[in-house]
Amino acid sequence: MTASTIPLKDPSLLTDKAFVAGEWISSPTGKTFAVTDPFDGSLIANVPDLDRTVVQKAIDAAEAAQKLWARKTAKERAQVLKRWYDLIVANADDLALILTTEQGKPLAEAKGEVVSNAAYLEWFAEEAKRIDGDIIPGANPGQRIMVLKQPVGVCAAITPWNFPNGMITRKAGPALAAGCSMILKPASQTPLSALALAVLAERAGVPKGVFSVVTGEAKPIGLEFCHNPKVAKITFTGSTGVGRWLMKEAADGIKRLSLELGGNAPFIVFDDADIDAAVAGAMISKFRNAGQTCVCANRIYVQESVVEAFTEKLLAKVSGLRLGRGTEEGVSQGPLIDERAVAKMEEHVADALANGGRLLTGGSKSDLGGNFYQPTVIAGVTQAMKVAKEETFAPLAPIISFKTEEDVIAMANDSEFGLASYFYARDMARVWRVSEALEAGMVGVNTGMIANEMAPFGGIKQSGMGREGSKYGIEGFLELKYVCVAGI
Numbered sequence: 001m002t003a004s005t006i007p008l009k010d011p012s013l014l015t016d017k018a019f020v021a022g023e024w025i026s027s028p029t030g031k032t033f034a035v036t037d038p039f040d041g042s043l044i045a046n047v048p049d050l051d052r053t054v055v056q057k058a059i060d061a062a063e064a065a066q067k068l069w070a071r072k073t074a075k076e077r078a079q080v081l082k083r084w085y086d087l088i089v090a091n092a093d094d095l096a097l098i099l100t101t102e103q104g105k106p107l108a109e110a111k112g113e114v115v116s117n118a119a120y121l122e123w124f125a126e127e128a129k130r131i132d133g134d135i136i137p138g139a140n141p142g143q144r145i146m147v148l149k150q151p152v153g154v155c156a157a158i159t160p161w162n163f164p165n166g167m168i169t170r171k172a173g174p175a176l177a178a179g180c181s182m183i184l185k186p187a188s189q190t191p192l193s194a195l196a197l198a199v200l201a202e203r204a205g206v207p208k209g210v211f212s213v214v215t216g217e218a219k220p221i222g223l224e225f226c227h228n229p230k231v232a233k234i235t236f237t238g239s240t241g242v243g244r245w246l247m248k249e250a251a252d253g254i255k256r257l258s259l260e261l262g263g264n265a266p267f268i269v270f271d272d273a274d275i276d277a278a279v280a281g282a283m284i285s286k287f288r289n290a291g292q293t294c295v296c297a298n299r300i301y302v303q304e305s306v307v308e309a310f311t312e313k314l315l316a317k318v319s320g321l322r323l324g325r326g327t328e329e330g331v332s333q334g335p336l337i338d339e340r341a342v343a344k345m346e347e348h349v350a351d352a353l354a355n356g357g358r359l360l361t362g363g364s365k366s367d368l369g370g371n372f373y374q375p376t377v378i379a380g381v382t383q384a385m386k387v388a389k390e391e392t393f394a395p396l397a398p399i400i401s402f403k404t405e406e407d408v409i410a411m412a413n414d415s416e417f418g419l420a421s422y423f424y425a426r427d428m429a430r431v432w433r434v435s436e437a438l439e440a441g442m443v444g445v446n447t448g449m450i451a452n453e454m455a456p457f458g459g460i461k462q463s464g465m466g467r468e469g470s471k472y473g474i475e476g477f478l479e480l481k482y483v484c485v486a487g488i
């Protein structure tokens with residue numbers, strides 16, 4: 001679909017201009033890059049490929065604007081964020097259509113992403129009013145220790161293509177609530193959702209310079225974010241490789257970092273589990289966004305005595321998945337984002353089959369062509385296979401059977417990643433033991449869906465640092481200042 005053929009109720013939400021320092025700009029150098037529909041590769045729009053001088057301008061404006069923004073009362077900032085939230089919800093159908101066109105996921109999922117993540121703006125609008133400091137008794141009778149919480153300052157955000165809308169409100173919500181400003185670099189495959197959010201931010205009354213969207217080549221923009229002394233913090237969602245690179249580059253300036261990186265989530269089904277519920281959870285956790293979420297079940301461990309029953313029921317559900325254009329009624333799986341994603345899926349399937357895995361369904365590209373790959377289930381998978389070690393980020397469900405609780409915990413924790421994990425069990429003692437033993441920032445017990453604005457989303461190990469959502473989510477955008485008040 002091209003920009004002009006997307007049937008939007010409000011066509012002004014779709015823009016091919018970047019939003020810098022409160023102005024909508026074309027590329028000063030004339031350089032642009034193409035945004036295409038992953039369904040058929042058709043051109044949607046060309047957006048500015050901005051160079052570092054424009055990014056510097058956005059940072060300068062963010063620095064000036066932040067000081068004024070931080071001086072507003074929490075209630076004033078909350079009102080702006082709440083208006084932004086209301087506008088997103090009111091325009092959710094259009095935002096979902098833009099999202100599906102540039103990213104490929106089914107429209108219902110896109111709308112779910114838009115609305116459930118707009119909730120982070122609403123949540124943090126409320127949290128803005130609860131950034132409480134502290135008074136601590138002093139070291140002697142004439143002293144008091146006063147603890148203030150102040151905004152970190154100018155924040156740079158980098159977001160991925162798999163949640164082109166939701167990852168932005170998750171970062172902007174706490175940042176703006178805390179009194180920070182933000183310059184966002186969205187993924188080059190999906191910048192149109194970010195720009196549409198900027199249209200609504202402007203309408204909501206976010207002051208000029210407080211929120212900018214810079215589009216362009218990742219590395220120069222990333223370098224500017226890391227080396228510009230005016231940037232106090234970088235918040236990133238994406239691959240562990242890029243997260244590691246940002247950490248190194250930002251080290252000289254000792255910048256604050258929040259990193260939501262890759263995962264390799266174990267999904268464990270114990271013999272006392274409700275098998276139907278476990279299958280439902282596995283379907284949502286594995287196949288949402290065609291397997292392209294950082295919290296996707298990557299390795300499905302099933303206890304020996306229930307592996308046959310679980311697999312049979314899972315296959316029945318997988319056979320009901322329908323591939324197609326995300327805007328078509330009844331489609332549950334869109335295309336993968338690009339050829340690179342298809343190649344990784346092919347590599348993991350080939351490796352599993354070459355090493356003794358048994359293909360139960362799928363295993364090849366779909367007849368639809370392009371970047372469509374069939375939902376695939378492979379049984380007889382082992383810890384040695386690539387699929388057990390690396391994030392597939394595609395619709396591959398590998399089944400690994402296990403004997404004991406001890407064995408499966410060891411296998412689940414045998415990973416450098418520690419983002420999400422899931423397990424299904426009914427024995428309460430087991431629920432406590434396993435929840436505590438899994439090395440992950442998040443554990444879903446008898447559920448395949450764990451993210452919402454009230455919960456602290458984030459990982460341990462090489463899955464990153466910092467949390468998004470909940471009362472903890474604002475902490476990464478605040479500094480503590482201690483004031484020693486003497487002479488009392």
Ligand SMILES: NC(=O)C1=CN([C@@H]2O[C@H](COP(=O)(O)OP(=O)(O)OC[C@H]3O[C@@H](n4cnc5c(N)ncnc54)[C@H](OP(=O)(O)O)[C@@H]3O)[C@@H](O)[C@H]2O)C=CC1
Nearest residue numbers: 159160186187188218219222238239242260261262294393
């Ligand atoms: N945790 C998560 O949610 C995600 C994890 N991933 C994992 O990463 C794999 C690869 O996906 P990919 O899209 O390449 O992820 P990347 O980490 O490359 O991209 C994520 C974001 O980082 C930007 N980026 C890339 N390189 C730099 C850089 N040097 N400096 C600053 N920004 C940079 C990208 O920009 P640009 O688009 O312009 O390259 C994009 O905005 C996936 O298969 C998956 O395993 C991917 C996406 C999200």
Ligand SMILES: O=C(O)[C@H](O)CS(=O)(=O)O
Nearest residue numbers: 162163292293294295451
């Ligand atoms: O991939 C991600 O960043 C998350 O999985 C998105 S969600 O699970 O929070 O929707």
